[in-house]
Amino acid sequence: xxxxxxxxxxxxxxxxxxxxxxxxxxxxxxxxxxxxxxxxxxxxxxxxxxxxxxxxxxxxxxxxxxxxxxxxxxxxxxxxxxxxxxxxxxxxxxxxxxxxxxxxxxxxxxxxxxxxxxxxxxxxxxxxxxxxxxxxxxxxxxxxxxxxxxxxxxxxxxxxxxxxxxxxxxxxxxxxxxxxxxxxxxxxxxxxxxxxxxxxxxxxxxxxxxxxxxxxxxxxxxxxxxxxxxxxxxxxxxxxxxxxxxxxxxxxxxxxxxxxxxxxxxxxxxxxxxxxxxxxxxxxxxxxxxxxxxxxxxxxxxxxxxxxxxxxxxxxxxxxxxxxxxxxxxxxxxxxxxxxxxxxxxxxxxxxxxxxxxxxxxxxxxxxxxxxxxxxxxxxxxxxxxxxxxxxxxxxxxxxxxxxxxxxxxxxxxxxxxxxxxxxxxxxxxxxxxxxxxxxxxxxxxxxxxxxxxxxxxxxxxxxxxxxxxxxxxxxxxxxxxxxxxxxxxxxxxxxxxxxxxxxxxxxxxxxxxxxx
Amino acid sequence: xxxxxxxxxxxxxxxxxxxxxxxxxxxxxxxxxxxxxxxxxxxxxxxxxxxxxxxxxxxxxxxxxxxxxxxxxxxxxxxxxxxxxxxxxxxxxxxxxxxxxxxxxxxxxxxxxxxxxxxxxxxxxxxxxxxxxxxxxxxxxxxxxxxxxxxxxxxxxxxxxxxxxxxxxxxxxxxxxxxxxxxxxxxxxxxxxxxxxxxxxxxxxxxxxxxxxxxxxxxxxxxxxxxxxxxxxxxxxxxxxxxxxxxxxxxxxxxxxxxxxxxxxxxxxxxxxxxxxxxxxxxxxxxxxxxxxxxxxxxxxxxxxxxxxxxxxxxxxxxxxxxxxxxxxxxxxxxxxxxxxxxxxxxxxxxxxxxxxxxxxxxxx
Numbered sequence: 001x002x003x004x005x006x007x008x009x010x011x012x013x014x015x016x017x018x019x020x021x022x023x024x025x026x027x028x029x030x031x032x033x034x035x036x037x038x039x040x041x042x043x044x045x046x047x048x049x050x051x052x053x054x055x056x057x058x059x060x061x062x063x064x065x066x067x068x069x070x071x072x073x074x075x076x077x078x079x080x081x082x083x084x085x086x087x088x089x090x091x092x093x094x095x096x097x098x099x100x101x102x103x104x105x106x107x108x109x110x111x112x113x114x115x116x117x118x119x120x121x122x123x124x125x126x127x128x129x130x131x132x133x134x135x136x137x138x139x140x141x142x143x144x145x146x147x148x149x150x151x152x153x154x155x156x157x158x159x160x161x162x163x164x165x166x167x168x169x170x171x172x173x174x175x176x177x178x179x180x181x182x183x184x185x186x187x188x189x190x191x192x193x194x195x196x197x198x199x200x201x202x203x204x205x206x207x208x209x210x211x212x213x214x215x216x217x218x219x220x221x222x223x224x225x226x227x228x229x230x231x232x233x234x235x236x237x238x239x240x241x242x243x244x245x246x247x248x249x250x251x252x253x254x255x256x257x258x259x260x261x262x263x264x265x266x267x268x269x270x271x272x273x274x275x276x277x278x279x280x281x282x283x284x285x286x287x288x289x290x291x292x293x294x295x296x297x298x299x300x301x302x303x304x305x306x307x308x309x310x311x312x313x314x315x316x317x318x319x320x321x322x323x324x325x326x327x328x329x330x331x332x333x334x335x336x337x338x339x340x341x342x343x344x345x346x347x348x349x350x351x352x353x354x355x356x357x358x359x360x361x362x363x364x365x366x367x368x369x370x371x372x373x374x375x376x377x378x379x380x381x382x383x384x385x386x387x388x389x390x391x392x393x394x395x396x397x398x399x400x401x402x403x404x405x406x407x408x409x410x411x412x413x414x415x416x417x418x419x420x421x422x423x424x425x426x427x428x429x430x431x432x433x434x435x436x437x438x439x440x441x442x443x444x445x446x447x448x449x450x451x452x453x454x455x456x457x458x459x460x461x462x463x464x465x466x467x468x469x470x471x472x473x474x475x476x477x478x479x480x481x482x483x484x485x486x487x488x489x490x491x492x493x494x495x496x497x498x499x500x501x502x503x504x505x506x507x508x509x510x511x512x513x514x515x516x517x
Numbered sequence: 518x519x520x521x522x523x524x525x526x527x528x529x530x531x532x533x534x535x536x537x538x539x540x541x542x543x544x545x546x547x548x549x550x551x552x553x554x555x556x557x558x559x560x561x562x563x564x565x566x567x568x569x570x571x572x573x574x575x576x577x578x579x580x581x582x583x584x585x586x587x588x589x590x591x592x593x594x595x596x597x598x599x600x601x602x603x604x605x606x607x608x609x610x611x612x613x614x615x616x617x618x619x620x621x622x623x624x625x626x627x628x629x630x631x632x633x634x635x636x637x638x639x640x641x642x643x644x645x646x647x648x649x650x651x652x653x654x655x656x657x658x659x660x661x662x663x664x665x666x667x668x669x670x671x672x673x674x675x676x677x678x679x680x681x682x683x684x685x686x687x688x689x690x691x692x693x694x695x696x697x698x699x700x701x702x703x704x705x706x707x708x709x710x711x712x713x714x715x716x717x718x719x720x721x722x723x724x725x726x727x728x729x730x731x732x733x734x735x736x737x738x739x740x741x742x743x744x745x746x747x748x749x750x751x752x753x754x755x756x757x758x759x760x761x762x763x764x765x766x767x768x769x770x771x772x773x774x775x776x777x778x779x780x781x782x783x784x785x786x787x788x789x790x791x792x793x794x795x796x797x798x799x800x801x802x803x804x805x806x807x808x809x810x811x812x813x814x815x816x817x818x819x820x821x822x823x824x825x826x827x828x829x830x831x832x833x834x835x836x837x838x839x840x841x842x843x844x845x846x847x848x849x850x851x852x853x854x855x856x857x858x859x860x861x862x863x864x865x866x867x868x869x870x871x872x873x874x875x876x877x878x879x880x881x882x
Contacts, residue, residue: 032717198833220721226712227837234699234704234711238703238707239707240716397844398577398583398843399577401587402577405586414587
C-alpha cells in the first residue's frame, strides 16, 4: 500500500513537472541573455558601469563607437569632426536618418543636453565629463561643438561613452537625475520596454532604426539576472537561457567548455589584474623593494598552475592591441630571477635572519574564487628567497576596497577594465600624480606626469606612441604597479537556439548582431 | 498603493483584528499579556534598529568605496559622501534615521540608483513570502504526518528511517542541499528550472499586481504563468522546507508517542477503533498544541533559511537583497530589511502565543 502510494506520488510529480515544463516554450526570435550584473542607473547623464553602458549602447549610439567585434573607434552619430588648431574645440557633424522609436529625428541639441546634464547634475559620471569638457553647444540640428578644458588627442575615444549619447529634451528632468525611467530609448536598434532591476530587462526593436535588421536577428532580447556565475552556468546547461554573458569566471568557462551543445566565445578583451604596492607606506615606498618583487613574480606559472592557460600573462598595464603596448616588465625583469631580487634585498639590508616581512592583501571572491590560488602561488614565488616572508591577508570586498584605496595596505590586488579604449586609460589612473592616490598607489613623478600629459594632448599617433613607450619604460623601472594577468571574458551560447554572436575586445555586445537559429 | 504597502496593511489588519478579538474575548490575564507584549515590542524594535545602525557603521568600509571601487577620484568620493549625508556626525545620522522610521519612511538606498527602500522591498518581500509560505506548509505538513507515522511504527524500520531523515535534514547546509537538487532535478533530469521565479518569456506577459506571482497569475487568469511560477517554486521551496522539516518530525513523533499511552487512546483501542484513526485523529490532534508554538519559533529560522535559499536559487527576495546590500555597505537597505524581519517575527510570535491560549484552555497568562 505504502509502496503504491509512493509510486503514485512519484508518477504525479513526474507528470506535473512534464506538464509544467511544456507551459512556456521560448519564441524562436526571442533571445535570453544571462548576466550577473545589476542595473545602477539608466540615466545617460549619470551611468558609469559596464552593464549600464551595454544596455545604453544597444538602445542608443554615441558620437563615436566601436566597430563590432573590435576595439577600434569609428564615427558613430558623428559622420566626421574637425579639431581646432589649439586642440581645444571639436566640431562634430552628425549624420542623417537617426530616429527615436516615436519617430522623432535626432538633433545635435539632444547630445548637448546629455553632456550638460552630466556636468550640472552631480551623478556618478559627473567627474569624468567635467575632467575633459568645458562646454557643449549645438550650433544647428546637425552640428555639435564641444570645447575642452585641455587638449586631448584621445577625445574621439572618450566620446564613445554614454554621456555622449543623445537624450531628447524633456525625456529626463533638467534639474535632477532619473536613474530608473519607465523605459530607455535612443536612436539605437533597441528600446527597453519593461524591466525589473532584480529580475530581467526586456528589449524590443526600435521600429525607426536607421539600418535594417538581419533576418536572423532576434526580435526581442531579455537580459536575465543571476546571483552569481555558478547559477548562470547551471541555467545555460539547463536550457533556461540562450547566452551566458558577463561575468563567467575561468572555472565556469572551463566546465561549460566540456558540455555538448554549448559554444564558448573568447571576446579577446577582459579585465587586467595587478598588484598595488603602496608607494606612501613602508616597505614599498622603497623602489628597490618593489623591483625585487617584480623580479620574483612568474606570471607564466600563475597562468599554468591556476587556470590551465585560460588566462594570459600581462607584462605591461597596457594590454596587447593598444597603442604602444609592449612587454616592458618581461624585458626588464625576465622573472623569475631570484638572484637579482636577493641582490636588491641585500642592498637594502635584508638577510635570511632579517627578512623583509609584509602582509599581502586580496579579496576572496570579488575577482573570482581562483584569486586564493593565485595568491598561494604568489606567496610561493616570493618566498623562493629566504629574504622574504609574506603573510597573506584576506578581506571581503566592502572592507577591502575602502582600506586599499585609503592607503591602509602595503600591497594589494586589483582589477581594471577601461572606460574608453585608449592607452591613456591604462596608464593615467595609476601613474598620473593627481589620480594615483585614489587607486591606492600614491605614485608621483614629474617626468611621468609630463609623458602622460603630453601624450594625452597629442593628436599625432606616432608621437603619442613614442611618449607612451617612454612612459611604460619609466612605469616598469619605478614599478608603479605590477601587472599580473589579463582574464579574457567569455560568452557561452546554446547551439540549439543561437548560431553566432559578435563581441569584441571592448566587450561591446551588439544584440542586433546575434544570429538565431 | 505599492504591493508592499498592500501586503503589509492587509497582513497587519488581519493580525491586529485577531489581536483585538483576542483582547476583547480573552481572559483578563490574556488582555494584560497582550498589552505587555505590544508594549515590549516597541523597545525591542528600537533596540534592534539602534544595534543594526551602530554595527553597520562600526564595520570597516562604506557604500561609496563599495560602489565606486578604485575608479572614483578622492574628490568624487568626498562629494558622494557629502550627498549621502555620510559626513554628518553619527548622532545626527542616527536621529535623522529614527525620525524617518517614525514617519514610516525607510529612506533611500545608498547605492545602485538610490531607489526608495520601500520600493525595493515592495519588489522583494512578495518573492520571499511566495517562497517561505509553501516551504513552511510543506515542513509542517510533511513533518507532522511523518512524525505521527514514526510514532505509530515506533522502533520499526520506518521510525528509524524518519528519525535519521529528521536529524539529517536539519544538519544539511541549505546551499548544499539546494545545489544537489539543482544538479539532480535540473541538470541531470531536466525536470525543473534551477533559478528565478518565472520563465523569462512568460514573465513579459504577466501583469504584476501584488508581486506574489501565484496570486497575480490567478487574478489575471494567466494559467501559463501560474504553471511556470509553480514549476519554478518547487525546488527552492522544497529545499527550504526539507531543512525545516526535521524539527517538526521529531516534535510530532515525541508528542504522538506520549499521547498514545494516554487513557483515552487505550480506551479507544479497547473499543476496537482502528489504529490509524487513533493515531492520526485523536493522538495527533492533541500533539498539535506544542507544534503551533514551534511554528512561531521556527519563523525566524525560516527567514534565515530564506536568505540562503534565495542566494542559491537566484530568487530575488529579501534574503538575496540583504546579502547583496551587506556586501555593498548599503546601510539604509540593510536597516530596512532587518526592521521588516524584526517586526514580522514579533507579530508572528505574539499571534502564536495568543493562538496557543485559545486552542489550549489549560494555558493561563
